[in-house]
Amino acid sequence: MNNENPDKILAEEIDYTELELDELEPILLEMFRSRRFAQLKSILNEMNAADIGEMLQDMIDEEDIAEEELPKAFRILPKDLAADVFVEMTPDMQKILISSFSDRELQEILDDMFVDDTVDIIEEMPANVVARILESVDSSTRSDINKILKYEEDSAGSIMTTEYIHLVPEQTVREAFAHIRQAGVDTESIYNCYVTDNKKKLIGIVTVKDLLLHDYEDVIGDFMEDNVISVTTRDDKEDVAQMFAKYDFTALPVVDMDDRLVGIVTIDDAVDVMTEEATEDIEKMAAITPSEHPYLRTSIFETWKQRIPWLLLLMISATFTGMIITKFESALAAQVALTAFIPMLMDTGGNCGSQASVTIIRGLSLGEIEFSDIIKVIWKEIRVAVLCGISLAAVGFGKIMLVDHLLMGNADVTPMVAAVVSLAVVVTVLIAKIVGCVLPMITDKLGFDPAVMASPFITTIVDALSLMIYMNFATLLLGL
Amino acid sequence: MNNENPDKILAEEIDYTELELDELEPILLEMFRSRRFAQLKSILNEMNAADIGEMLQDMIDEEDIAEEELPKAFRILPKDLAADVFVEMTPDMQKILISSFSDRELQEILDDMFVDDTVDIIEEMPANVVARILESVDSSTRSDINKILKYEEDSAGSIMTTEYIHLVPEQTVREAFAHIRQAGVDTESIYNCYVTDNKKKLIGIVTVKDLLLHDYEDVIGDFMEDNVISVTTRDDKEDVAQMFAKYDFTALPVVDMDDRLVGIVTIDDAVDVMTEEATEDIEKMAAITPSEHPYLRTSIFETWKQRIPWLLLLMISATFTGMIITKFESALAAQVALTAFIPMLMDTGGNCGSQASVTIIRGLSLGEIEFSDIIKVIWKEIRVAVLCGISLAAVGFGKIMLVDHLLMGNADVTPMVAAVVSLAVVVTVLIAKIVGCVLPMITDKLGFDPAVMASPFITTIVDALSLMIYMNFATLLLGL
Numbered sequence: 012m013n014n015e016n017p018d019k020i021l022a023e024e025i026d027y028t029e030l031e032l033d034e035l036e037p038i039l040l041e042m043f044r045s046r047r048f049a050q051l052k053s054i055l056n057e058m059n060a061a062d063i064g065e066m067l068q069d070m071i072d073e074e075d076i077a078e079e080e081l082p083k084a085f086r087i088l089p090k091d092l093a094a095d096v097f098v099e100m101t102p103d104m105q106k107i108l109i110s111s112f113s114d115r116e117l118q119e120i121l122d123d124m125f126v127d128d129t130v131d132i133i134e135e136m137p138a139n140v141v142a143r144i145l146e147s148v149d150s151s152t153r154s155d156i157n158k159i160l161k162y163e164e165d166s167a168g169s170i171m172t173t174e175y176i177h178l179v180p181e182q183t184v185r186e187a188f189a190h191i192r193q194a195g196v197d198t199e200s201i202y203n204c205y206v207t208d209n210k211k212k213l214i215g216i217v218t219v220k221d222l223l224l225h226d227y228e229d230v231i232g233d234f235m236e237d238n239v240i241s242v243t244t245r246d247d248k249e250d251v252a253q254m255f256a257k258y259d260f261t262a263l264p265v266v267d268m269d270d271r272l273v274g275i276v277t278i279d280d281a282v283d284v285m286t287e288e289a290t291e292d293i294e295k296m297a298a299i300t301p302s303e304h305p306y307l308r309t310s311i312f313e314t315w316k317q318r319i320p321w322l323l324l325l326m327i328s329a330t331f332t333g334m335i336i337t338k339f340e341s342a343l344a345a346q347v348a349l350t351a352f353i354p355m356l357m358d359t360g361g362n363c364g365s366q367a368s369v370t371i372i373r374g375l376s377l378g379e380i381e382f383s384d385i386i387k388v389i390w391k392e393i394r395v396a397v398l399c400g401i402s403l404a405a406v407g408f409g410k411i412m413l414v415d416h417l418l419m420g421n422a423d424v425t426p427m428v429a430a431v432v433s434l435a436v437v438v439t440v441l442i443a444k445i446v447g448c449v450l451p452m453i454t455d456k457l458g459f460d461p462a463v464m465a466s467p468f469i470t471t472i473v474d475a476l477s478l479m480i481y482m483n484f485a486t487l488l489l490g491l
Numbered sequence: 492m493n494n495e496n497p498d499k500i501l502a503e504e505i506d507y508t509e510l511e512l513d514e515l516e517p518i519l520l521e522m523f524r525s526r527r528f529a530q531l532k533s534i535l536n537e538m539n540a541a542d543i544g545e546m547l548q549d550m551i552d553e554e555d556i557a558e559e560e561l562p563k564a565f566r567i568l569p570k571d572l573a574a575d576v577f578v579e580m581t582p583d584m585q586k587i588l589i590s591s592f593s594d595r596e597l598q599e600i601l602d603d604m605f606v607d608d609t610v611d612i613i614e615e616m617p618a619n620v621v622a623r624i625l626e627s628v629d630s631s632t633r634s635d636i637n638k639i640l641k642y643e644e645d646s647a648g649s650i651m652t653t654e655y656i657h658l659v660p661e662q663t664v665r666e667a668f669a670h671i672r673q674a675g676v677d678t679e680s681i682y683n684c685y686v687t688d689n690k691k692k693l694i695g696i697v698t699v700k701d702l703l704l705h706d707y708e709d710v711i712g713d714f715m716e717d718n719v720i721s722v723t724t725r726d727d728k729e730d731v732a733q734m735f736a737k738y739d740f741t742a743l744p745v746v747d748m749d750d751r752l753v754g755i756v757t758i759d760d761a762v763d764v765m766t767e768e769a770t771e772d773i774e775k776m777a778a779i780t781p782s783e784h785p786y787l788r789t790s791i792f793e794t795w796k797q798r799i800p801w802l803l804l805l806m807i808s809a810t811f812t813g814m815i816i817t818k819f820e821s822a823l824a825a826q827v828a829l830t831a832f833i834p835m836l837m838d839t840g841g842n843c844g845s846q847a848s849v850t851i852i853r854g855l856s857l858g859e860i861e862f863s864d865i866i867k868v869i870w871k872e873i874r875v876a877v878l879c880g881i882s883l884a885a886v887g888f889g890k891i892m893l894v895d896h897l898l899m900g901n902a903d904v905t906p907m908v909a910a911v912v913s914l915a916v917v918v919t920v921l922i923a924k925i926v927g928c929v930l931p932m933i934t935d936k937l938g939f940d941p942a943v944m945a946s947p948f949i950t951t952i953v954d955a956l957s958l959m960i961y962m963n964f965a966t967l968l969l970g971l
Contacts, residue, residue, distance in 0.1 A: 057718045061738050192703055201700055202682050219699055220681055223672050238537045256766060258541050259759040261741055278758055279739040282765070286736060289769040290853055296773070297849035297946065298842055305859040306850055311871065315878040318846050322879060323886055325842055329835035330894065336831040337901065347824055351816040354837060354954055355809035361841075362778055362805055362947050366798050369777035370786055373770055379785040391791065398795040399802060406803055414810065421817065466777065466946050467842050474834055 027054045036066055040075055048087050056089045063092065064099025071104065082111035094123030101308065102135035109140055118147045125199045126152060127172035127280065130159045158273070167251045168244030170284065171265045171274035176204040180215065180232030184225050191219070200277045203262045206235050213239055213264055213272040241266050244273060251276055252284040253378055292376055296369060296465035298325065321467065328471045332357075332478055339482040342491040348423035349485055351415075352432045353478065359403060360439040360477040361470035367392055367447030368469045372461045375451065382456045385449070392444040400440035404433035431484045438484075439477040446472055507534045516546055520555055528567050536569045543572065544579025551584065562591035574603030581788065582615035589620055598627045605679045606632060607652035607760065610639045638753070647731045648724030650764065651745045651754035656684040660695065660712030664705050671699070680757045683742045686715050693719055693744055693752040721746050724753060731756055732764040733858055772856055776849060776945035778805065801947065808951045812837075812958055819962040822971040828903035829965055831895075832912045833958065839883060840919040840957040841950035847872055847927030848949045852941045855931065862936045865929070872924040880920035884913035911964045918964075919957040926952055 027035060035054075042051040055063060067084065070076045076084060085108055088096055097105065097120055109117060121129060121144065129148070133141050133156065145153055155173040162168025176198060178187050187204065195201045204222075206215035215235030225234060241264040242251050254263060261278045291301040298321035302309055309317075336343070336353075343350055371388065374380035380388065411429040415421050447469050451461035485491060507515060515534075522531040535543060547564065550556045556564060565588055568576055577585065577600055589597060601609060601624065609628070613621050613636065625633055635653040642648025656678060658667050667684065675681045684702075686695035695715030705714060721744040722731050734743060741758045771781040778801035782789055789797075816823070816833075823830055851868065854860035860868065891909040895901050927949050931941035965971060 059718075059720060059738060188703065195700055195703060201703075219703075220675055223668065223675060223681075223699075238539075240539060256762050258539060261758065278741065278762075282736050282758075282762065285762070285765060285769075286857065289765075289773075290857070293769075293773060293776070293849055293853050296776070297845045299846050299850065305857075306854045307860060307864060307867065307871075311874045311878065314871070314875045315882075318843075318875070319879055319882050322839060322842055322846075322883055326835060326839050326883055326887060327890060329838050330890070332834040332838075333831040333895075334899075336834070337828075337899075340827050340830075343830060344824060344827055347820050348817075350820075350823060350830055351813040353833065354812040354816070354958070355806060357834060357837070358809050358812075358947075358951060358954065359802060359806050361950070362802055363798075365777045365946065366779050366802075369773055370779065373773050374786045377766070377770070377785075380787060384787060387787065391787075391794070394791045395794045395798070398791065399799055402795075402799050403802055403806055407806060410807060410810070415813070419814075419817075466845065467838075470841070471838060474838065478834070 027057070032062055032066060036069065039066070040070060043076070043084060043087075052087055052089060055087065055092065058092075060092050060095030061099050063088070063096045067096070068099075068101060068104065078107055081107055090119075091123070094120050098124060098128045098132070102132070105132055106136065106140060109136075109143065114147060117143065121148050121152075125172055126155050126159065126174055127170065127199075127277075130156055130169075133160065162244055165248050166244060167242045167246040167248055167265050167276055168274070170248050170251075170280045171244070171276045172199055172280075173274045174198045175262075175264075175275045176201050177272075178204050178206045178217065178231055180206050180208070180230070180235065182231045183227065184222050184229050184231070185227040187217070187222055187231060188227075200262050200275065203264075203275070205239075205264055205272055205275070206231060207272050211271040213241060213266050213270060215239060216264070239264060241272075242276070243268065248284050249288050249376075252281045252288065255281040256285070288376070292372065292462045295460060295462035296372065298322070298463075298465075298467040325467050325471055329474070331475045332471075335475060335478045335482065339486070342482060342486050345491050346423070346428070346485065346489055348421065348428055349431075349481075352411075352428075353481070355407075356432065356435055356439060356477050356481055357470075357474045359436060360443045360473040361466070363396070363399060363440045364443035364447035364469035364473045365466040367444045368451050368465050371448050371451045372465055375455050375461050380452075382452055385452050388448050388452065389445060392448045393441065396441040396444035399444070400437035403440060404436045407436055408433040427489060431481070431488050434488075435477065435481040435484050438480045439473070442476050442480070443469070443473045446476070507537070512542055512546060516549065519546070520550060523556070523564060523567075532567055532569060535567065535572065538572075540572050540575030541579055543568070543576045547576070548579075548581060548584065558587055561587055570599075571603075574600050578604060578608045578612070582612070585612055586616065586620060589616075589623065594627060597623065601628050601632075605652055606635045606639065606654055607650065607679075607757075610636055610649075613640065642724055645728050646724060647722045647726040647728055647745050647756060648754070650728050650731075650760045651724070651756045652679055652760075653754045654678045655742075655744075655755045656681050657752075658684050658686045658697065658711055660686050660688070660710070660715065662711045663707065664702050664709050664711070665707040667697070667702055667711060668707075680742050680755065683744075683755070685719075685744055685752055685755070686711060687752050691751040693721060693746055693750060695719060696744070719744060721752075722756070723748065728764050729768050729856075732761045732768065735761040736765070768856070772852065772942045775940060775942035776852065778802070778943075778945075778947040805947050805951055809954070811955045812951075815955060815958045815962065819966070822962060822966050825971050826903070826908070826965065826969055828901065828908055829911075829961075832891075832908075833961070835887075836912065836915055836919060836957050836961055837950075837954045839916060840923040840953040841946070843876070843879060843920045844923035844927035844949035844953045845946040847924045848931050848945050851928050851931045852945060855935050855941050860932075862932055865932050868928050868932065869925060872928045873921065876921045876924035877917075879924070880917035883920060884916045887916055888913040907969060911961070911968050914968075915957065915961040915964050918960045919953070922956050922960070923949070923953045926956070 039051060039054065071078060071081065081104060097108065133144055158173065159168065159171065174197065176191055176194060178190065191201055202219045204217050205213060206217065208214050215237045216239045217231055217235045221234065240258065244265055244267055251263060255278055263276045264272055265274045265276060267273050294301045300317045300320065302313065302317050371380060408429050411424060411432060412426065415424040450469065451464040454464045455461040519531060519534065551558060551561065561584060577588065613624055638653065639648065639651065654677065656671055656674060658670065671681055682699045684697050685693060686697065688694050695717045696719045697711055697715045701714065720738065724745055724747055731743060735758055743756045744752055745754045745756060747753050774781045780797045780800065782793065782797050851860060888909050891904060891912060892906065895904040930949065931944040934944045935941040
């Protein structure tokens with residue numbers, strides 16, 4: 012016998028967890044509009060904080076909900092998700108929320124957050140909001156926050172967290188588990204436990220796996236791994252991220268100059284660094300000043316500022332190429348067919364140079380290539396350049412004679428002109444590949460980021476060189 | 492009273508663990524040469540497998556030790572490190588080692604390896620070596636290997652491992668810990684435990700942290716997280732890697748089409764995928780066919796094969812640019828000063844196009860931009876292009892009048908010529924930015940990799956367009 016309300020059955024038949032985010036969004040929005048908050052809350056309760064954050068952000072961006080409604084929407088979130096969702100939001104939304112929070116609400120959110128996430132938020136907030144945040148946390152968290160804030164922007168110290176499981180070598184496995192049970196709730200990463208001596212010097216590491224595989228009465232000091240790979244607070248965060256990739260770690264301890272343990276870097280932050288650094292390299296390679304914000308959240312003016320300095324610099328640099336053309340003006344006027352091959356020659360040179368430079372830049376950034384490899388690299392590029400140059404020249408010669416000379420019947424394009432172009436291609440490719448591999452390596456050696464020595468710069472340099480080569484071959488061989 | 496042998500004290504005073512890898516390398520090599528194997532072994536015992544693998548590889552590359560000596564060097568390794576070091580080596584070295592192993596040695600190494608690492612090695616080995624490996628593993632491992640091998644190259648199935656901790660909802664925390672203690676030794680990732688029903692359908696997940704924070708008599712089914720985010724075997728591995736970055740996971744369960752748990756992907760493999768994919772994107776953006784091998788390990792011929800197809804294609808495409816110049820030959824002959832500005836115009840257009848395309852490509856690959864944003868993106872690029880175009884044109888006009896006209900006294904460069912160039916810059920920048928953002932988005936929508944629509948292609952297209960614009964302005968405004 013079925014005496015349940017049929018409407019209720021119908022409503023419960025939809026398994027919201029099976030829906031895609033963009034299917035779920037209008038449903039939740041409708042519930043919010045019609046004030047079905049309890050139902051809304053029960054669905055949100057089953058969702059992941061990252062997804063809720065993304066959805067809320069979408070709704071604000073699409074103006075489905077107004078910024079003023081954000082605090083109301085946020086208060087519907089289940090308590091244990093609120094802090095996680097808060098962390099996922101953009102600084103603008105966080106600012107709106109903080110200003111709407113009561114002191115008590117702010118304190119609750121901050122209590123549920125990990126210290127490294129709090130620091131990330133503080134870095135984006137104006138001074139008055141920072142002051143309010145610092146007032147709302149307890150004094151030990153405040154001192155941790157201040158400690159992390161004082162490290163330089165690209166250092167390991169700036170991405171570490173001060174919350175970790177801390178053991179002493181005299182503890183037994185049983186005591187260690189008791190400590191983890193008690194401290195674990197508030198700790199981001201509990202699976203690597205760090206063992207220090209009485210001066211806080213890092214002397215060992217045990218994993219929860221090690222603990223599980225030992226007897227309860229075993230003593231930590233007897234089986235801990237005492238060759239601990241650690242980084243210092245001042246190490247470059249990019250190098251630290253590379254270490255995660257190399258050693259397959261999920262956390263790395265950070266020590267100060269006296270080898271005392273001050274924090275740990277966790278894999279999720281290392282992954283963020285890797286993604287950011289790859290994006291930065293790609294942007295620099297395309298002559299863009301890297302931005303910290305996603306494309307769609309960057310203002311027009313900010314995007315312009317990222318792009319214009321390099322465009323101006325490169326435009327002005329092209330003056331040299333223009334000067335070379337002006338210098339050979341009479342030769343070009345005497346043999347107008349030569350001009351038609353300038354773009355092809357410049358592009359080919361630029362492409363060859365980019366291929367070499369980008370390969371080397373990526374190799375340097377992944378640590379696969381070092382400055383000491385420079386002779387090996389040059390020798391390799393020379394041989395590749397000869398192969399590429401000859402292939403391109405052969406095909407180019409054939410194409411010019413077939414298409415330009417025969418098919419298009421351009422009488423100016425003589426076999427000698429085709430020969431000049433092909434010769435210029437061979438030499439241009441060789442020089443482009445050498446410039447393309449040497450410049451990034453030297454830039455790196457000098458302590459600058461090699462990524463700026465990619466396509467645009469190489470192209471500008473190779474343009475001028477290829478034109479000089481071409482015009483000299485032309486005047487020499489065509490007697491201009 | 493000190494009656495120890497002073498030599499021994501001296502030798503023990505060196506703390507090898509404090510040395511950098513490249514300081515340690517000659518010392519270990521010397522020990523190997525002078526057959527001090529016991530001492531060598533004790534130092535290796537304190538080292539990390541990744542470091543030992545790197546060092547051995549270096550020694551072979553630098554020909555410090557011959558390839559024939561590799562098996563001898565490998566046999567010095569402590570037993571519990573051997574498999575880990577083996578995994579770190581290049582396929583060439585693995586092949587040499589396998590052929591020198593006895594059946595028993597091979598079996599021991601394979602026993603100590605995780606299934607996903609074994610599969611990675613099998614994929615690089617010739618058929619006879621694969622057959623030998625499959626004969627040396629037990630039948631359940633063999634069936635797991637075959638299962639993983641059958642998934643497509645870029646799928647989640649191909650990077651998963653079949654070793655994970657598997658619980659049932661009726662188990663208590665105590666039983667779960669007992670199971671982990673017993674199964675944990677051979678399992679790569681024990682901190683996420685997966686709960687399935689009697690049909691192997693994935694119904695929940697508990698972390699070791701959850702287990703530690705519950706009482707021993709609590710039942711798994713009562714507190715497990717039952718909204719499990721999972722991927723299917725066929726999902727693209729790049730999307731899977733992005734999910735790790737988004738949700739801060741350390742492992743993700745992989746299910747088949749019937750929702751049955753078949754394996755897990757761990758964060759270390761996701762990190763490898765992220766790094767590989769970023770490298771591939773960067774290579775494609777520079778018109779290089781991606782390679783699976785690091786630059787210094789790629790043969791000259793292979794590097795040539797990666798680069799030449801695109802160079803040829805782009806060279807041939809430049810024919811159109813040449814044709815435009817040929818078409819306007821008489822105009823250029825009448826006003827030779829115009830030729831000098833062609834490289835500057837083409838480079839500026841190319842750079843503007845690259846900036847837009849690279850930004851969009853990266854945004855697409857990180858999931859920050861989607862095809863539905865195309866109108867927003869175009870509108871943004873138009874406004875940025877107007878800002879950039881006007882800035883460049885203004886500076887360009889000033890520079891031409893100041894440098895080319897006044898300083899270099901080139902009478903051919905009239906204010907009208909400068910005006911033509913500046914106007915052409917504005918329109919070229921606008922078109923370059925639009926082409927640069929639209930092409931990658933359409934390429935992505937059509938299901939191809941947008942990364943090929945980067946600098947080289949955009950440059951070739953924008954070259955032709957910018958020349959047309961320039962020559963049309965010139966004939967119109969200068970009356971050529």
